[in-house]
Amino acid sequence: RIAPVIVSGVTVENTTLHNKGEVERLGMSIGDKVRVVRRGDVIPKIIEVLGRATVGDLKGRTHSDGSPFNQELPEASEIIVPTKCPRCETTLAVDGAFLKCINLDCPSRLERTILYWCRKLELDGIGEKLAEQLCSSGLVSSLADLYRLDERKRELLSLDRMAEKSANNLLKELENSKSMTLSMFISALGLPRIGPEIATLICSEVETLEELIDMLQHREEAVERLVKIDRIGEVVANLLLDGISDRKESIIDLYSKIIIVEGRKTISQGTLNGETFCITGTLSRPRKEIALSIKAQGGKVVSSVSGNLDFLVSGDSSGSKMEKATRLGVKIIGEDQLDDLLGGGILTDIPKPRQSTLGEF
């Protein structure tokens, strides 16, 4: 945490140091004065230590809402790298540049697992606070427990800021997001390095969870089989198998609570077969909608510009992506041209918006 400072228009009070290496590189201590910039005008980053801060440095600082910053200047002291998880006291393990808590039952990890699952499935309504409450109240101690909340509504209602309406919304969200493809299921588990892309690749080879679990029995064969998939190497294969194996019971439990649906095999049907798109700037429709239209035609939507990108779909006031695309010679198109590419399918391919007003009255 830093004393509030205005950087390119916003008040910054928090900024990450990422890992131990970064702290060492900067040679930083608590109580130092630092220079903060915002990468891409968004994420704050400390780029330099400017020596010790003084009381005078803190004069006249305000939070973003205008209220004064009253915190004292902390005594100068070294940053102590933790050796134990601040939450569960488990000894931390070094994982590359990072320190990790390896206790699968660590409450912090459970909360993150829940949040990750919900975000991946676009299950709205569970944020940090609720996740924390669900866990600490004992209502939820595994992902599968989320799907048991309907049986424990009374207890659910006893949580903070949780009354009838919120509870019903939550239960409905849970119910509505029960169906998913196997690759969704796998990627939403949040196993390290197993994201949507890798999960999809795996599902092109392994068709059911049962099959995957059976593979655990013959480890070497399993690795061999997975490594045959293009872009999957030994490391990822082992991470997947370990990840599943470590959580086997709870994954099976969770699996029994949800519904696996067939993935769209027709995914590459369409006019945009295999073309990649990146969307930037302000457009006339929500990004999500545009992305869906593109995908419906077999196109792929990525979040960053690289030399391999086929099209940058650019709206108004697009920033650095535009610049990068120009530099790399990526074709830049507007919404009109995208519509042309989509072949007028644009209106039929997007899912119906929620008809909550007109239809119901």
Add this chain to the structure above:
DNA sequence: AACAACCCCGTCAATAGATC
């Protein structure tokens, strides 16, 4: 009715590490 708490979204770059 006013206020407070919470959640979601949009914004984007920079890592580290894996794979080929």
Add this chain to the structure above:
DNA sequence: GATCTATTGACGGGGTTGTT
């Protein structure tokens, strides 16, 4: 060595819901 995936991170605005 080039290219890709996955992940993280901070803030403010806007919407919804709960509480006073």
